[in-house]
Amino acid sequence: MKMRILTVYDNRACDERLKAAWGFACVIDRRVMFDTGGDGSTLMFNMRALGVDISKIEVLILSHEHWDHIGGVFALLKRNSGIRVFIPTSFSSELKEKLHELSYVVEIQPREPVEIMKDVFSTGELGTWTKEQSLVLKTEEGLIVITGCAHPGIVNILRFVKERFNDEIAIAMGGFHLGFKDVTQAFRRMGVRKVAPCHCTGEIATALLKRAYGENFIENCAGREILAVDRRC
Numbered sequence: 001m002k003m004r005i006l007t008v009y010d011n012r013a014c015d016e017r018l019k020a021a022w023g024f025a026c027v028i029d030r031r032v033m034f035d036t037g038g039d040g041s042t043l044m045f046n047m048r049a050l051g052v053d054i055s056k057i058e059v060l061i062l063s064h065e066h067w068d069h070i071g072g073v074f075a076l077l078k079r080n081s082g083i084r085v086f087i088p089t090s091f092s093s094e095l096k097e098k099l100h101e102l103s104y105v106v107e108i109q110p111r112e113p114v115e116i117m118k119d120v121f122s123t124g125e126l127g128t129w130t131k132e133q134s135l136v137l138k139t140e141e142g143l144i145v146i147t148g149c150a151h152p153g154i155v156n157i158l159r160f161v162k163e164r165f166n167d168e169i170a171i172a173m174g175g176f177h178l179g180f181k182d183v184t185q186a187f188r189r190m191g192v193r194k195v196a197p198c199h200c201t202g203e204i205a206t207a208l209l210k211r212a213y214g215e216n217f218i219e220n221c222a223g224r225e226i227l228a229v230d231r232r233c
């Protein structure tokens with residue numbers, strides 16, 4: 001069996017049926033959702049176009065409190081109030097209150113990885129300024145790390161994951177927030193096998209990763225589905 005990671009919201013769309021807008025969201029195995037993009041109507045439009053059934057979503061992990069990651073959360077919870085929502089404990093009390101009204105909320109503590117469901121983990125809240133949690137999937141091929149904006153630093157996040165999960169990083173994907181920064185050497189040293197940057201990574205940093213990774217660079221955009229061998233089988 002394969003674990004399926006489907007990008008449903010991104011700055012770019014690689015499926016002409018979809019809308020592109022600033023933000024990020026992806027769905028894992030049609031039941032785990034990571035972030036919700038910048039606005040509810042675009043999120044709903046893309047999920048419908050991709051045939052993702054919102055009533056089947058069981059958990060939502062919100063990486064951090066920026067609008068381009070939480071923008072679609074209310075549209076989503078209005079359609080399925082049974083979704084359990086995992087948030088960094090540093091979220092504002094105003095947002096926490098609103099989420100509590102609509103769903104069952106779990107607060108993720110700093111630097112404490114938590115198993116959300118089988119083979120699906122939060123890194124725990126990382127970073128000092130903008131606090132953020134990332135998602136870690138355990139697969140036969142190694143770890144898949146998914147970041148929202150990677151404000152704590154993508155290299156710091158991956159280093160933390162490698163140490164705490166004690167496994168190889170098969171794929172690093174999501175927004176890396178790098179601009180012009182070149183992380184190819186650091187990624188190589190950590191043994192990151194494949195990369196699928198998108199959202200806020202930055203054109204220059206993305207081009208550098210693409211050149212360095214060649215066929216192990218995955219063009220990530222709304223509509224892209226990434227498959228990994230599932231360890232559940």
Ligand SMILES: [Zn+2]
Binds near residue numbers: 149
């Ligand atoms: Zn952000």
Ligand SMILES: [Zn+2]
Binds near residue numbers: 069149
């Ligand atoms: Zn962002």
